Amino acid sequence: MGGLDAEPAGTNRIQVLVRVRPPIGHEAKEELAVACSPSQEHVQVLVPERLGDKPQLPSHASLKGTAKKYTLDACLDGSVSQESVAVVCNVDDLVDGALQGFAVTVFAFGQTGS
Numbered sequence: 001m002g003g004l005d006a007e008p009a010g011t012n013r014i015q016v017l018v019r020v021r022p023p024i025g026h027e028a029k030e031e032l033a034v035a036c037s038p039s040q041e042h043v044q045v046l047v048p049e050r051l052g053d054k055p056q057l058p059s060h061a062s063l064k065g066t067a068k069k070y071t072l073d074a075c076l077d078g079s080v081s082q083e084s085v086a087v088v089c090n091v092d093d094l095v096d097g098a099l100q101g102f103a104v105t106v107f108a109f110g111q112t113g114s
Helices: 025-029 084-089 091-099
Strands: 018-019 035-036 040-050 067-070 074-076
Touching: 018 025, 074 084, 084 091
Parallel strands: 018 074
Antiparallel strands: 035 040, 040 067
């Protein structure tokens, strides 16, 4: 048999990882930020309440919203380097698998420099 009959190291399922950006401007001053809990692999997001189609943000101090939790394979905070993200995502193993002929996809999304 050829070399493509074995599965690559790791898992065959889609994995979802998130790196939360550091707080900016008013978020840092008023301690408003997305909470990231790597040990529990959860991200908690505060979603502002809406008035019609526009977010209702009367003032940052009185921001109201709903907390949402998402279960992920990993949650990294904004202090994590690009290199560390690559290690957590096993990019080296994925590249090796691709070079062996396996189908591999890495989808990265975010603002430039985030």
